[in-house]
Amino acid sequence: MRNYLQDYCVVSCPSLQEALMALQGTPAPIPMAGGTDLMVYLNYRRLPAGSYLDLFNIPELKQGIQIQDNKVVFSALTTYMDVRMHPYFQNNMKLLLHAAKVVGAIGIQTRGTWAGNIINASPAADGVPALMVYDAKITLASAYNERQVLLSDFYHGYKKMDRSPQEIITKITIPIPQTKDHEYYRKVGERKAQAISKVILAGRLSLDGQKKIQSIRIVYGSVMPYTYRSNKTEELLLGNELNHKLIQEAVSLIGKELQPIDDIRSTALYRRKVAQNLLEEFLCSAL
Ligand SMILES: Cc1cc2nc3c(=O)[nH]c(=O)nc-3n(C[C@H](O)[C@H](O)[C@H](O)COP(=O)(O)OP(=O)(O)OC[C@H]3O[C@@H](n4cnc5c(N)ncnc54)[C@H](O)[C@@H]3O)c2cc1C
Structure with a gap:
C-alpha cells in the first residue's frame, strides 16, 4: 500500500x-x-x-547534451534516452550508450536521469560506473555556491555522499578521452533485460606499442556498498606490460581489494568470484 x-x-x-x-x-x-x-x-x-x-520543468536544467572541444556536458535532466538518441555516442564514449541501453526499459530510460542515478546512490546503479570510468565530474549548486566534484570522490559509504540538502546537481561534465582506449562494460543480472545488477564492471585502458598500460580505469557497481573505483588494482597494472601473468596477479589482487556486499540479490562469495571473472575477461580482451 x-x-x-x-x-x-x-x-x-x-x-x-x-x-x-x-x-x-x-x-x-x-x-x-x-x-x-x-x-x-x-x-x-x-x-x-x-x-x-x-526539477523537471526548470529550463536551466533542461539544456540537453553539449559536445564541446574536449568535454561532453549533460545538463541535470539528461535522460538515458537522450544518450541513446544522440548520434555522438554511436561511435564515441560508447560505454555511456551501453549503460543507457541496460537501464530498465524504454519508459524508465525516457524519464530517468543520470543525475538521479548518481544521487539515489544505489550500489547497483548502472549509469554511475559508466560515468565514473570516464572521469566524470558533477557540478553541485546551492543558492550561494557552486562547486565541482570528481564522481569517483563523491561516495564514502552506503548512500553516503559529498552533498548537502541545499545542493542540486546542475550538470555532469565528462572529459573526452584523448587516447584510443579499449573499453568494456558488462552488467551481470538475473536475466538479460529489466534486471537489477548483481555485478557490473566498467573498464577502460590504453596500451603503448610495447603493450604497456598507459592508462587504466576499473569501476565496479553492485559489489561494494557504493560504486567503486578499484585504485589498488589499477595501480598494480599501470605502467606494466599486459600479459597473462600480470592479469592473474590483478585477478588475485581484486579478490582481496573488494569487500563485497551480501544482499537479497546475491552473496558476497558470488560477487567476488564474478568480479574476478569480469576483470579477467576485460583484461584478456585487450591482449
Ligand atoms: C522499473 C524500474 C526499473 C529500473 N531499472 C534500473 C536499472 O536497470 N538500472 C539502474 O541503474 N536504475 C534503474 N532504476 C532506477 C532509476 O530509474 C534510476 O536510478 C534513475 O536514473 C533515477 O533518475 P530519476 O531522474 O528518475 O531520479 P528521481 O527518482 O527523481 O530521484 C532519485 C534521487 O536523486 C535525487 N535527485 C534527482 N535529481 C537530482 C539533482 N539534479 N540534484 C540533486 N538530487 C537529485 C532525488 O532527490 C532522489 O534522491 C529503475 C527504476 C524502476 C522504477
Missing part, C-alpha cells in the same frame, strides 16, 4: 535561482527529477513525508 498522498507537497519553480532559494528552506525540500526512484519508495511506503522540489 502507498503512503498517504496528503502528507506530501510538491513545489515547482520557474527558474534555477528560485529552486535554489527554495532549497534554503527548513527542512530543505527533496529534489525530484524523473521520479523513477522516488515513486518506487512511495509505493513501498518508504518515501519520507514532506516537501519535494520538482
Whole structure:
C-alpha cells in the first residue's frame, strides 16, 4: 500500500535561482527529477513525508547534451534516452550508450536521469560506473555556491555522499578521452533485460606499442556498498606490460581489494568470484 498522498507537497519553480532559494528552506525540500526512484519508495511506503522540489520543468536544467572541444556536458535532466538518441555516442564514449541501453526499459530510460542515478546512490546503479570510468565530474549548486566534484570522490559509504540538502546537481561534465582506449562494460543480472545488477564492471585502458598500460580505469557497481573505483588494482597494472601473468596477479589482487556486499540479490562469495571473472575477461580482451 502507498503512503498517504496528503502528507506530501510538491513545489515547482520557474527558474534555477528560485529552486535554489527554495532549497534554503527548513527542512530543505527533496529534489525530484524523473521520479523513477522516488515513486518506487512511495509505493513501498518508504518515501519520507514532506516537501519535494520538482526539477523537471526548470529550463536551466533542461539544456540537453553539449559536445564541446574536449568535454561532453549533460545538463541535470539528461535522460538515458537522450544518450541513446544522440548520434555522438554511436561511435564515441560508447560505454555511456551501453549503460543507457541496460537501464530498465524504454519508459524508465525516457524519464530517468543520470543525475538521479548518481544521487539515489544505489550500489547497483548502472549509469554511475559508466560515468565514473570516464572521469566524470558533477557540478553541485546551492543558492550561494557552486562547486565541482570528481564522481569517483563523491561516495564514502552506503548512500553516503559529498552533498548537502541545499545542493542540486546542475550538470555532469565528462572529459573526452584523448587516447584510443579499449573499453568494456558488462552488467551481470538475473536475466538479460529489466534486471537489477548483481555485478557490473566498467573498464577502460590504453596500451603503448610495447603493450604497456598507459592508462587504466576499473569501476565496479553492485559489489561494494557504493560504486567503486578499484585504485589498488589499477595501480598494480599501470605502467606494466599486459600479459597473462600480470592479469592473474590483478585477478588475485581484486579478490582481496573488494569487500563485497551480501544482499537479497546475491552473496558476497558470488560477487567476488564474478568480479574476478569480469576483470579477467576485460583484461584478456585487450591482449
Ligand atoms: C522499473 C524500474 C526499473 C529500473 N531499472 C534500473 C536499472 O536497470 N538500472 C539502474 O541503474 N536504475 C534503474 N532504476 C532506477 C532509476 O530509474 C534510476 O536510478 C534513475 O536514473 C533515477 O533518475 P530519476 O531522474 O528518475 O531520479 P528521481 O527518482 O527523481 O530521484 C532519485 C534521487 O536523486 C535525487 N535527485 C534527482 N535529481 C537530482 C539533482 N539534479 N540534484 C540533486 N538530487 C537529485 C532525488 O532527490 C532522489 O534522491 C529503475 C527504476 C524502476 C522504477
